[in-house]
Structures are given as C-alpha cells and as structure tokens.
Amino acid sequence: MWMWCLPHPQRDDQCLIILDVDGFETKEQEGDTTEIRISALALILSNIFIYNSKGTINEEALDKLQFITKISNYVEIRPNTGEERKCPEFLWCVRDSELNLWMDGFRLIADDYLLSILTIGQDTDGCSVSRCLKNLFHRQKCFEFSHPCPEADGTRMDEVLEGKLDREFQMQAERLRNYVLNSELESIMGGHNVNGQMLARLIETCVSSMCKGQRIILENLRDIVLCEKPTVELDKVTAEKGVKTTKVERIVPLTKPSAGSVMYDMQEPVCLIENSASGELRVNQEAVNILSEISQPVVAVAIVGLYRTGKSYLMNKLAGKLRGFSLGSTIQSETKGIWMMCVPHPLNHNHCLILLDTEGLGDVEKGDEKNDSWIFALAVLLSSMLVYNSMGTIDQYAVAKLHYITELTELIKVKSAGGDDESMQFARFFPAFVWSVRDFTLDLKLGSRIVTADEYLDNALKLKHGSNKKIQDYNLPRECIRNYFPSLKCFVFDRPADKEVMKNMDRIPDSGLDPAFVKQAHSFLKYVYSTAQIKRLKGGHIVTGRMLGSLALTYVDSIRSGKIPCLESTVHMLSEIENTAAVTMASKAYSEWMEEQVSLPTETVEELSTIHNRCQSQALQLFMKQCFKDEGQRYQQEFMNSVAKIYADMCEKNMKKSLDISTAIMRDLGAAMQEKAKNGSYAKPGGYAVYVKDMDELVEGYRAKPGKGVQAEKILQDFLENKQQFSQHLRIFDESMSAREKELAAEREKAEVAEQERKGREEEQRAAQQLLEDQRRAMEENMAQLREKLKQDQIKLHQEHDKVLKQRLEEQEKLQREGFQTRVKAMEKQIDSLKKQQKETESPAYLDRILDMATLMLPPQYKLIPVSVKLVKHLWTKFL
Structure with missing residues (x-):
C-alpha cells in the first residue's frame, strides 16, 4: 500500500491522502489472506473505497469480489449504542465499459444499474458479495469509463499524450475527480477529525494486530487513536530508524501562471469589475493581469439574475468546486460587481473556461437600476453564454423583471456610425441564452400534454396580437429575447433541499441534496460544457484571455466616460493592440x-x-x-x-565576423613571411623563389583553415593584391632570375590575382542573388499564409452569417405558428438579405479581391528588386 499526501485542492484546512494498493492478481501475492488483509486495512483507513475493474458488472465480476465477504475475519464492526457507525463509500469504477445500461426500454444511470445487479445478486444466507457490500459500505456508487485511447491499445497510460485521450473518457475521469473532491464524508473515526499523527497511530495499530493474528475491533481503535498522548513517539522512532521524510508544503492558490503554461486553475475567484457603493464601475488590475497570461481561447459563461437566487452555486458547480464564489445564506447580496474564476475547460483542453458571477439585480440596498443595466450589459458583452437565473416560474412577472434586455439598444452600439435598426445585428455577436428556473414546483405540462423545459420557455415567450400600449409592453421583452440571442435554452430545477440544509450549500455534497435536483444540475453542467462556444468578436475572431481583459477595460472606460460601448470601435481598437x-x-x-x-x-x-x-x-x-x-x-x-x-x-554581423576571423587567420599565417621580409631574407639572389614558395604554402594553409565564413575569398583577394607591389620589387632586384623568368612570374601572379578577383565577384553575386531569392520566397510565403488566413476568416464570417440565418429562420417559423403574417414577410426580407451576403462571402471572387488588395500593400522591397542589389553592395563595401 503506497501513500501520497497532497493539499486538498478545494479545502484549505484539509489534507488529501491517496492510498494505492497492490493488484490482487500479481505473482508476488501470498494468497487470499494478503489480499483480504490489504482490503481490510484499506476499508479501515479510507473515506472512499474505490474498486477498479474492466468490462462489465455481472455474476463473474461479483465472484471476483469474494474477498469482501472474508473481511469480517479480520475486522469486527460492533453495533454502536451512542452514535451512528460511519463506514466508507464504495465506488465501483468500470474501465473499458461494456455495461448495458438499458432496462425495459429506459437508459439507467450507472448507480441504478449497480443497485439492480446487487439486488438481483443478493441471497438469504447473509454471505453474498452484494449483501456484504451493503453491510460494510454506507453507500455504493458506480462510474463507467470508455476506452481511454482506442488507437493506443496496450500502451501504458502514462505514455499516452493527454491530447490523444478519448474526450468521453476525460469527461468521465473529471466527473469522478469532482465527485471525490466535492464529497463531504464523516471522519473514519465516527465524527472525530483525524490528523496525520492519529492516522499514523491507526496504521501502526492495525498492522501490528494483523501480524499477531488478532481481530481488529473498530470501536476499540477509537480509544487508541483518539488518546491525547501518542502511544508511540512517531518522530523519535522515525529519527532512530533513519526513515526519510518528505515535507508537504501548502500549495498557494494559483494567481499568476508560469510563462507558457497551458492550463490555469484558480482556486478562488477574483473581482474583475468592481462596483463601488456610489455605483462607479472599475476594472480590477489583478484580474486583468491574470487574464493577460492566458493565451488560450476562452469560453466565457456569465450568470445574471435577481439577488439571492442561487447564481453562485451554479457557477461553483461549473468550476467543479463546492466552495469558490460566495453563496451566502441571508437576504443580503454577497456578490458585488462581476467576479471571475478561470479553470481548465473539462472537455476542450486547449481552452480556458472563464466563469463570470454578477451581483444580484434589483438589490434593494443599492436602488440603482441604471447600474444594474450596465452590469447586465457587461455580462452580455463579455460572455459567450449568458445564464439568466430566476425563481419559481416563467410568468409575466418573471419576464417583466428581465426588462434589462429591452434597454440594450440604448447601452450597446454595433457600428460607430449607427444604423436604422442595429438591434437586428445583435444575434451576430450576443451570447447563447440559457434561462435557469430555480425552485420550480409546477408540472411541465401545457394542458394535458407533457412538454420539455425548452417548450415551456417557448410558450412563455409567445407574443400577443394587438397594438395597444399594454400588449406592446407585454411583447417587447419577449421580442428582445427572441431576436437578440442566437439560441435559447431552458432548465428547471427542483428545490435542492430544505431550508436549513440550503443555508450550508457550500458544504453539502450531492448525496445530501434532492436526487432530482442533482440530476437536473448534472444536465445543466453537461449542456454548458458541451455547447458553450469560444468567445468571438465581430467577424468571428477568437478571443483569448488577454483579449477578454482588454475588452473589459475598453467597455468600462466607455461607460465611465459617459459613452456607449461600440462593438465596431472596440474590435478596431482591439485589433490595433493585438496586431501590434x-x-x-x-x-x-x-x-x-x-x-x-x-x-x-x-x-x-x-x-x-x-x-x-x-x-x-x-x-x-x-x-x-x-x-x-x-x-x-x-x-x-x-x-x-x-x-x-x-x-x-x-x-x-555574419560578414563582420567572417572579416574578423579571416583577417586574423591571414595575419597569423603571414607573420613568418612578414618577419622574413623585415630581416631581408627575400632581398637576395634566389629570394623571390623562396618568397613564391612561402606564398603558396600560406595560400594553401589559409584555404585549409575552416570557419572563415563568407568573406574568406575577399580577404584572400585583398591580400594577394596588396602583395603584388612587394612581389614585383623582389623580382626586379633578384639578379638570379632571367628577364624571361621575371616576365613569366609576373604573368602568373597577375593571373592568380585575376582568378581570386573572379572568385570574390562570384561570392558577391551569389550573395546578391541569394538575397533576391530570399525576398522571392518571403513574398510567396507571405501570400500563401495570407491566403490561408483569409480562408479561415472567410469560414468564420460564414459561420457568423449561418448563426444569424439559423436564428432568423427559427424565429420566422415561430411567428408563422403564432399567426403574425406581416412580421413573417418582414423577416423574409431579412433572411433574403442574409442569404445574399452569405453567398457573396462564400464566392472565390470575394477571396481573390481581398488578396489582390493585399498584394498592392506588400512592402516596397518585394516590388523593387534592384534595391536588394544595392543593399548587398552596400554591405560588401562597408567592410572592405
């Protein structure tokens, strides 16, 4: 049994201890007694007992759990008289699942399937596996896992890259992790908290008893473990035995990730937009600094609604934490401004999930509806999915409370120049809309027909016929909801628990809540994780964490200066920042x-x-x-x-370095010849022949030296040219040479210098030609990548058009059903215009036009090639 001690990821005052036991079917085992002892010890020490198997849960799988029936040979659990016995949970994890989760035409959840198997497998002799599981463990749960990576079958899991893992498997693993970390279980000592020293005494006592063949009585263990003075001085024993200890340091919640980090997991939220008592909005620089480190695309989910409706609880569930955003249990609003928590996206590992919890709207202590409207507008502008949280039912009162939507046209502009009806453009840029109805007590029925939550929302948003003021006021918020947001979704939630339990919602695990509420919450989480899209700007441009921080700053600055945030101007400003x-x-x-x-x-x-x-x-x-x-x-x-x-x-630098090295080599090699010239070794009969021999050896030695670089031939050319006058002087005064020999020697030297000059020119021409070739390749590479970039932008633009077109077609269909023929015809014109725009942007000619305009804007050096030759000549002559 191996142990790993870690700070609990979600509870500052607790330590998470993970115990991993040896596999039951390895050759090193000493028979069933070892397996049973290990299992008994794991049962005593744990709050959660995880049993891992593969395939399915059937009679054969239950037979492999026979060791459970023999644990009582080593552990005795006597009924308590004064307090309830606390046993661990039993979690059955089925890997590479082959579970058939269908019964009588209905799909079961894994827990129900396990319960049905245990019920069927239970007999009357009291010794069956299913009966022992129910007696030893106070709860049984089941988690099923798909194959983690079908394409890497047989490969060790720690050798499989995370990006290669099956998404469904990752989601299932995250679900197990969240369940374990969020579980609030009683101590293994029946209500008494156990610290590290107490756990050490517990382990020592149990192992000692097992080695002596004694039966462990759980009730007696408590007296031993909970005594004030340890029966063994553990620190002293550790020191005497020379046991190496590992210090476990507290992990501080992450506030600033390391450079290049991929994931960002905040343990507690920070305020993104502060809202002062006077109603003045201000962006918190700490939050901007955090966002500036996030280079991944972000999925931003914001929640809005009346205060004290349980918004923060849903945000904490999305973050996978019991504690995070403050819940509160009084009539006062806990959240002020907009708070932010950044966590890795549970399904898309290259994305960051940013959760935005807003202060409650309609807070009587604030009494400033204009301030509420700005908070609502900012939530819309910063999110890719907006959750509106309300209580009870969706009735006229509930819709009327959402009047902030009707004010968005006064708070948000699409274009800086304005337009006839900019609100019709909102669906391009607004987030998906989810209405969450809490403490829902009605039956989902329309008349006698059972309906879905979405159908319930559609019915609540139906328009009325007529043109008087009352009907217009009734229709306006419904029209805004239907027209402004690209998609609508509804979830209804039962009351999670009774009043007393709900006061401590941040400490209550799912097991302590109404099962119907837990199931509804799970459906909500699954929908948000799987459908919330990356935050995008006008034109479909992806928003990163850094860009989201810039957006928050820009929008709040506009509001503080009395201006209306403009989407077009914001995109232009942001493009300048990002492009720079x-x-x-x-x-x-x-x-x-x-x-x-x-x-x-x-x-x-x-x-x-x-x-x-x-x-x-x-x-x-x-x-x-x-x-x-x-x-x-x-x-x-x-x-x-x-x-x-x-x-x-x-x-x-390359030419200068080559010049320095080549010059140094030439200087070193020519030092001996320089000395001979000074002492007159060449100025005597036969001296020219010695000089020529030394020159040949110097040139040969120079050419043999590696690492001289691109100036090598030019330096040699200069050297030979400089030596011509000295060589000629030696020939003239060398009396041992005939006139003909002097003439031939001069011609030979002249040819050598000419040849070296030719090599120098070739080197210069090659450099100039190479620079031209570099520019040609750069132009081709620029155009190729620009074309690809424009294609991607074209796809994003198409998706943007497609989203709006889909929304308009759905709205047209609703108006058709509701009998608004005039509005249907008006909508038809909008749809035709959208289709025309979409057809234009999909045309190859559209891309070619943009590409032609881009070509005209290429840097001058890609058009005026002779400039390149001048540049090379400048570089060559600069060092010569």
Missing part, C-alpha cells in the same frame, strides 16, 4: 530563433539563407495566428520590414 503585440512577439521569436540556430560566421550565404527562410516562415505563422482584422495588411508589412531589418543586421 503580434508584430512584437513574432519579430522577437524570429530574432531569438536566428540567434539560437545560426553559428556565426556561416560558411556560405546559402546556409544563413536556409535558416532565415525557416525561421521567417515559423514567425509568420505566429504572427498570422495572433493578428486579426489587419486591414490593408499594414501590420503584416510592419512585421516583414522588422524581419528584413533583423536579417540585414544578421547578414552584417
């Missing part, structure tokens, strides 16, 4: 990659060019991924200019 950041980030990445991969000097210009092209392509991908709405490719041009400058600087 994209230029900086991508340029920095290119520079760092070049520094890491280039070893100066390079032997050839092609070597540097190859690395440049690779790094530039990768940096361009980074830029394209982050930038959006780069109209006229202004920022793309800025990025390419930045890369061109960095590359030019790198070429300059």
Whole structure:
C-alpha cells in the first residue's frame, strides 16, 4: 500500500491522502489472506473505497469480489449504542465499459444499474458479495469509463499524450475527480477529525494486530487513536530508524501562471469589475493581469439574475468546486460587481473556461437600476453564454423583471456610425441564452400534454396580437429575447433541499441534496460544457484571455466616460493592440530563433539563407495566428520590414565576423613571411623563389583553415593584391632570375590575382542573388499564409452569417405558428438579405479581391528588386 499526501485542492484546512494498493492478481501475492488483509486495512483507513475493474458488472465480476465477504475475519464492526457507525463509500469504477445500461426500454444511470445487479445478486444466507457490500459500505456508487485511447491499445497510460485521450473518457475521469473532491464524508473515526499523527497511530495499530493474528475491533481503535498522548513517539522512532521524510508544503492558490503554461486553475475567484457603493464601475488590475497570461481561447459563461437566487452555486458547480464564489445564506447580496474564476475547460483542453458571477439585480440596498443595466450589459458583452437565473416560474412577472434586455439598444452600439435598426445585428455577436428556473414546483405540462423545459420557455415567450400600449409592453421583452440571442435554452430545477440544509450549500455534497435536483444540475453542467462556444468578436475572431481583459477595460472606460460601448470601435481598437503585440512577439521569436540556430560566421550565404527562410516562415505563422482584422495588411508589412531589418543586421554581423576571423587567420599565417621580409631574407639572389614558395604554402594553409565564413575569398583577394607591389620589387632586384623568368612570374601572379578577383565577384553575386531569392520566397510565403488566413476568416464570417440565418429562420417559423403574417414577410426580407451576403462571402471572387488588395500593400522591397542589389553592395563595401 503506497501513500501520497497532497493539499486538498478545494479545502484549505484539509489534507488529501491517496492510498494505492497492490493488484490482487500479481505473482508476488501470498494468497487470499494478503489480499483480504490489504482490503481490510484499506476499508479501515479510507473515506472512499474505490474498486477498479474492466468490462462489465455481472455474476463473474461479483465472484471476483469474494474477498469482501472474508473481511469480517479480520475486522469486527460492533453495533454502536451512542452514535451512528460511519463506514466508507464504495465506488465501483468500470474501465473499458461494456455495461448495458438499458432496462425495459429506459437508459439507467450507472448507480441504478449497480443497485439492480446487487439486488438481483443478493441471497438469504447473509454471505453474498452484494449483501456484504451493503453491510460494510454506507453507500455504493458506480462510474463507467470508455476506452481511454482506442488507437493506443496496450500502451501504458502514462505514455499516452493527454491530447490523444478519448474526450468521453476525460469527461468521465473529471466527473469522478469532482465527485471525490466535492464529497463531504464523516471522519473514519465516527465524527472525530483525524490528523496525520492519529492516522499514523491507526496504521501502526492495525498492522501490528494483523501480524499477531488478532481481530481488529473498530470501536476499540477509537480509544487508541483518539488518546491525547501518542502511544508511540512517531518522530523519535522515525529519527532512530533513519526513515526519510518528505515535507508537504501548502500549495498557494494559483494567481499568476508560469510563462507558457497551458492550463490555469484558480482556486478562488477574483473581482474583475468592481462596483463601488456610489455605483462607479472599475476594472480590477489583478484580474486583468491574470487574464493577460492566458493565451488560450476562452469560453466565457456569465450568470445574471435577481439577488439571492442561487447564481453562485451554479457557477461553483461549473468550476467543479463546492466552495469558490460566495453563496451566502441571508437576504443580503454577497456578490458585488462581476467576479471571475478561470479553470481548465473539462472537455476542450486547449481552452480556458472563464466563469463570470454578477451581483444580484434589483438589490434593494443599492436602488440603482441604471447600474444594474450596465452590469447586465457587461455580462452580455463579455460572455459567450449568458445564464439568466430566476425563481419559481416563467410568468409575466418573471419576464417583466428581465426588462434589462429591452434597454440594450440604448447601452450597446454595433457600428460607430449607427444604423436604422442595429438591434437586428445583435444575434451576430450576443451570447447563447440559457434561462435557469430555480425552485420550480409546477408540472411541465401545457394542458394535458407533457412538454420539455425548452417548450415551456417557448410558450412563455409567445407574443400577443394587438397594438395597444399594454400588449406592446407585454411583447417587447419577449421580442428582445427572441431576436437578440442566437439560441435559447431552458432548465428547471427542483428545490435542492430544505431550508436549513440550503443555508450550508457550500458544504453539502450531492448525496445530501434532492436526487432530482442533482440530476437536473448534472444536465445543466453537461449542456454548458458541451455547447458553450469560444468567445468571438465581430467577424468571428477568437478571443483569448488577454483579449477578454482588454475588452473589459475598453467597455468600462466607455461607460465611465459617459459613452456607449461600440462593438465596431472596440474590435478596431482591439485589433490595433493585438496586431501590434503580434508584430512584437513574432519579430522577437524570429530574432531569438536566428540567434539560437545560426553559428556565426556561416560558411556560405546559402546556409544563413536556409535558416532565415525557416525561421521567417515559423514567425509568420505566429504572427498570422495572433493578428486579426489587419486591414490593408499594414501590420503584416510592419512585421516583414522588422524581419528584413533583423536579417540585414544578421547578414552584417555574419560578414563582420567572417572579416574578423579571416583577417586574423591571414595575419597569423603571414607573420613568418612578414618577419622574413623585415630581416631581408627575400632581398637576395634566389629570394623571390623562396618568397613564391612561402606564398603558396600560406595560400594553401589559409584555404585549409575552416570557419572563415563568407568573406574568406575577399580577404584572400585583398591580400594577394596588396602583395603584388612587394612581389614585383623582389623580382626586379633578384639578379638570379632571367628577364624571361621575371616576365613569366609576373604573368602568373597577375593571373592568380585575376582568378581570386573572379572568385570574390562570384561570392558577391551569389550573395546578391541569394538575397533576391530570399525576398522571392518571403513574398510567396507571405501570400500563401495570407491566403490561408483569409480562408479561415472567410469560414468564420460564414459561420457568423449561418448563426444569424439559423436564428432568423427559427424565429420566422415561430411567428408563422403564432399567426403574425406581416412580421413573417418582414423577416423574409431579412433572411433574403442574409442569404445574399452569405453567398457573396462564400464566392472565390470575394477571396481573390481581398488578396489582390493585399498584394498592392506588400512592402516596397518585394516590388523593387534592384534595391536588394544595392543593399548587398552596400554591405560588401562597408567592410572592405
């Protein structure tokens, strides 16, 4: 049995201890008695006892649990007279599930299936597995798991990348984790809290009794474990035996992730938008700092509603925590402003789930409805799914309380120039709408027909015929709900528990709540996790955590200055911020990659060019991924200019480094010849022949030296040219040479210098040609990635049109059923206009037009190629 001690992820004052026991069918086991002893010890020590198996739960699976029936040979549980006996929960985890969860045409939940199997398997002799399970464990639950990774069958789980795991399996594992962490179980000592020292005494006592063959009586253990003075001085024994101890440090709730972190799991919320007593809104910088570290796409779920309706409880459930957002149990509102909690998305591991809990609307202590309207509007603007929480039923009173929706046209503008009816554009950018009805006591029936919660909502939002003021007031909020939001969903919840229990909802596990409420809450969580979309801006651009923080700042600044938040202006402002950041980030990445991969000097210009092209392509991908709405490719041009400058600087460094190294090599090799020239070794008969021999050896030695770089031939050319006058002087004064020999030697030297000059020119031309080739490739790479980027933007635009078109078609169908023919015809015009816009954006010509405009905005160096030649010549002449 192995132990792992961890700080409890959700309770600051508790320690989570995980016990992993040896498998029951390994060769190292000593027979059934070892298995039974281990099981008995696990039963005594645990709050939750997890039994792991594969396949299904049938008679054969129950037979493998026979060891449970023999635990009483080692552990005696005597009935208590003064207090209720507390035993652990039994969780049966069925891996690679083959459970047939259908009975009489109905799908069962796993718990019901387990209960049915245990009921069928129970006999009358009192020794069956099912009867022992019910006697030993105070609750039995079942969790089923699909195959974690079918494509990696037979591979160790710790060798399978998390991204390769089956989504359904991950969701099931997260469900088990949430259940275990949220369970509030009594201590194993029957109501007495057990600390680490007490648990150590418990283990020592139990193991000692088992080794002596004594039966363990649970009631007697309490007297031993709960005594004030330890029977054994554990620290002293540990020191004497030289046992290595591991210090477990408290893990502070994460407030700022490390650089490059993928997941962000906050243990407690922070205030995103503060709401002062005077009604002044202000963005909390700490929350903005947290969001600035989140580079993943965000799914933002906000909840709004009247105060004291249980909004925070649903947010905590979505976060997978019992405690988090403050619940409160009095008539006073607990949440002020908008609070935020960021957690990893349970289904999409590259996304961050951001939960926004708003202060209760209609707080009598505040008495400022304008302030409430702004809180509501901000929740709409920042979320991709909006949950409206209300109590009782959806009646006229409940709809009237949602009058904040009717005020959105006065609080939000789509375009800076305005329009005839901007509210018809809201469905493009507004979040999905979910109405949560708490403490619902009615039957879901319309007349005698049983209906779904969605049908109940549709019926509540039906419009009335007529044009008088009363009917207009009745229809207005319903029309806004139906027209502003792209989708509508409804959930009804039974009362979770009685009044006293609900005062401590943040300490009550699901087992202590009404099963119907728990089931409804589970359906709500599943819907939100699976359908809430990534937050997007106008045009379908994905919002990251960093961008969400910028949005909050922009919207609140507009409100504080007395302006109306404008979606179009906000997108433009945000695009400037993000695109500027994209230029900086991508340029920095290119520079760092070049520094890491280039070893100066390079032997050839092609070597540097190859690395440049690779790094530039990768940096361009980074830029394209982050930038959006780069109209006229202004920022793309800025990025390419930045890369061109960095590359030019790198070429300059490469040439300078080569110049320094080549010059140093030439200086070292020529030192001996320089000394001979000074002492006159060459200025005598036969000295020219010695000089020529030394020169040949020097050139040969120079060429043999590696790592000289791209200036090698040019330095040699300069050296030979500089030595021509000295060589000519030696030939003239060398009396041992005939006139003909001097003439031939001069011609040979002249040919050598000419040849070396040719090599230098070739090197220069190759560098110029390579730079032109680099620019050609850069242009092609830019156009290819730009085309791909525009295709993605085209898809996003299509999805945006498709979302609105779907909403309009559904609304048209409702109006048709309700008999509003005039409105149906007006809606038909809108639908035709949407279809026309969608057809235009889907056309290949649409993409070509944008691409042609982008080509006109390319950097000048991609059009004026001769400039490249001038640049190369400038670099060559700068160091010569």
